[in-house]
Amino acid sequence: MYTNDLDKLWESVIEKRESNEILTTRLNTCSMMIETVLSSDSDFKEKKDFVNRITRFSSELAPFRKTTELISVNAQAYVKKLRLKPTNRKHYHVPAPKKKNLRHEHVVPCAFFANHIMEKQPNRVEVYQILLRFGIRSIITDQEDDALRKSKLTKTMPVDWDFNQNPFLRYQGIEDFQGLTLKPENLYP
Numbered sequence: 001m002y003t004n005d006l007d008k009l010w011e012s013v014i015e016k017r018e019s020n021e022i023l024t025t026r027l028n029t030c031s032m033m034i035e036t037v038l039s040s041d042s043d044f045k046e047k048k049d050f051v052n053r054i055t056r057f058s059s060e061l062a063p064f065r066k067t068t069e070l071i072s073v074n075a076q077a078y079v080k081k082l083r084l085k086p087t088n089r090k091h092y093h094v095p096a097p098k099k100k101n102l103r104h105e106h107v108v109p110c111a112f113f114a115n116h117i118m119e120k121q122p123n124r125v126e127v128y129q130i131l132l133r134f135g136i137r138s139i140i141t142d143q144e145d146d147a148l149r150k151s152k153l154t155k156t157m158p159v160d161w162d163f164n165q166n167p168f169l170r171y172q173g174i175e176d177f178q179g180l181t182l183k184p185e186n187l188y189p
Helices: 003-018 021-038 044-059 073-081 110-120 124-134 142-150 167-171
Strands: 070-072 102-106 137-141 180-182
Touching: 003 021, 003 124, 003 167, 003 180, 021 044, 021 110, 021 124, 044 110, 044 124, 070 073, 073 102, 073 137, 073 142, 073 180, 102 142, 110 124, 137 142
Parallel strands: 070 137
Antiparallel strands: 070 180, 102 137
């Protein structure tokens, strides 16, 4: 995918996230919680742990796989090969034994988020924007997850990346990674 395509995808994901009232309420609550933690008397390690947990929790609406925004091209091809039958509500559920080949992925790792928030000490409004714009989740294949691990990007972002850039740049150059697309809302991987 070219950077222009990634930017369009990122804009559409943000738009979708902004229109999700349950998610925006959750993000607002989590932003207030993080602001409270940052101003607390807790030690640095404890604050960082809380921020990491809140960041993870902020976008994981139940059921968390159902509410991911994106799916990798390879994961979508894998699901298509399963030839799933829709339920009576026109949803497609990946059976439990087949889910082991898929991974739930935070596009920007939560540990990276926590480090950034601890370093910058943003206010509640800034935290909300960070969570909204970068708390995106995806379904990827276990092979793509292994490739991220080999590239040492499971808990961090590329060295040159910052919060002014598209988070999907993390996947560029990852072995066999063919891109991301919006996950169909009726797919429950």
